[in-house]
Amino acid sequence: MKKWCYLFITAIAFTACNSNTGKADASGTFEADEVIVSSEIAGRIIQMDVKEGDTMSKGRLAAVIDAANLSLQKQQVEASIDALHNKTSDASPQVQLLQDQIAVQKVQMANLQKEKARTENLIKADAATTKQLDDISNQIDMLNRQIAVTEQQIKVQLNNTSTQNRSILSEQPALEKRAAQIADQLERSTVINPISGTVLTKYAEAGEVTAPGKALYKIANLSEIKLRAYITGDQLSQLKLQQAVTVQVDDGAKAFKTYKGTISWISSKAEFTPKTIQTKDERANLVYAIKINVPNDGTLKIGMYGEVLFTQHK
CATH class of the missing domain: 2.40.50.100 (RNA polymerase II/Efflux pump adaptor protein, barrel-sandwich hybrid domain)
Structure with a gap:
């Protein structure tokens, strides 16, 4: 009999201590977006x-x-890119030699043309034979073919050099990309x-x-911390995003510290009540998770227990 009286008196005292805050609508623990x-x-x-x-x-x-090893790799790739340019060929000296040869041939051509004109005049004066004119004409034809061959040699030289250089320099884009990859790794x-x-x-x-x-x-970021709480299906219709609520945490053995919070997330799916969580209706098996943003004055810690009041209790 004495034991039951003691329990009854204790229950009354506990109720009196919490009469200022009333029964919480939901409860949960604080968490933060951790990176x-x-x-x-x-x-x-x-x-x-x-x-x-x-x-x-x-x-x-x-x-x-x-990242010393990466730096050395980058230097090696850059040296390979420089080496590619050293492997390329320059056709200018050979082309210049052939162009000089053409210039000489054109001088010879001009002389033969003069000689041909003089011979034609001599033939008119019966001072030269047609064989002499034919010989000069043959020399002109041969010289024209030589000029054509020399011009073709210039084209072939330029084409071969260009093809060879393109083949060598075709490796450069891949090496540049490799260098860029290493540079990106160096930044990381x-x-x-x-x-x-x-x-x-x-x-x-x-x-x-x-x-x-x-x-x-x-x-x-602990300047604003989140309270993850759970509500029943009956409470779901009472809540909406950005709704202001009251959050309470223990402040000593018999007092609560109150904060203003804002609902930032409401789960769209129900789940079974976590064993560590008590809802307003403890008999509820399925609940919905919500998150409440609470400005932190430095007191709130990750994992701390908190209670939520959707409306102020009298």
């Missing part, structure tokens, strides 16, 4: 400017990975902090060897 920052290349960490609990701004240098050797926030966990230290995708640290 795990990883290395994008393999190598030894030569600089790591990250400490747990530090507040880091977006764009700040977080770590530097040793510096790890830049992606968001402004607080470092939650540090996974690596300077001097360690990292790999692509291996986590270096975890960061989250």
Whole structure:
């Protein structure tokens, strides 16, 4: 009998302590959008400017990975590109020689044309024979063919040199792309902090060897934290996005600290009630998850328990 009286008195006292806040409409735990920052290349960490609990701004240098090997690879590819130009041929000297030869042949042609004209005049005066004219004409024809051959040799020389050079330089685009890839990897050797926030966990230290995708640290913006709570189907119709609600957290043994929150997300699918969560109707098996954005004054922590009031209780 005494035991039952004690329990009854305790229950009354507990109810009295919570009469100011009333029964919560939903409850849950706080979470934040956490970002795990990883290395994008393999190598030894030569600089790591990250400490747990530090507040880091977006764009700040977080770590530097040793990329000496990549730098050497880039220099090697650039040297290969330069070597390609050294392998190419210049047809100018040979072409110039052939053009000089044509110039000489054209001088000879001019002389033969004069000689032909003089011989034609002599024939009219019966001072020369037609055989002499035929010989000069044959020389002119032969010289014309020689000029044509020399001109063709210039074309062949230019074409062969151009083909050879194109074949050599065809390797350049692939080498330039390779150089660009290495340059991109070199840029990724510096790890830049992606968001402004607080470092939650540090996974690596300077001097360690990292790999692509291996986590270096975890960061989250804690200036606004999210309360993930669960509601029943009956409560679903009472809520909408951007709706203002009241969030309460324990502030000592018998008090609550109150925050203003805004509903930012409502699940479109029902799920079974998590074992660690109590809803307004504890008998409900299926519930809907919601997220409430709550401005953080530095008190709220990830994993902390919170309660939600959709309307102020009297």
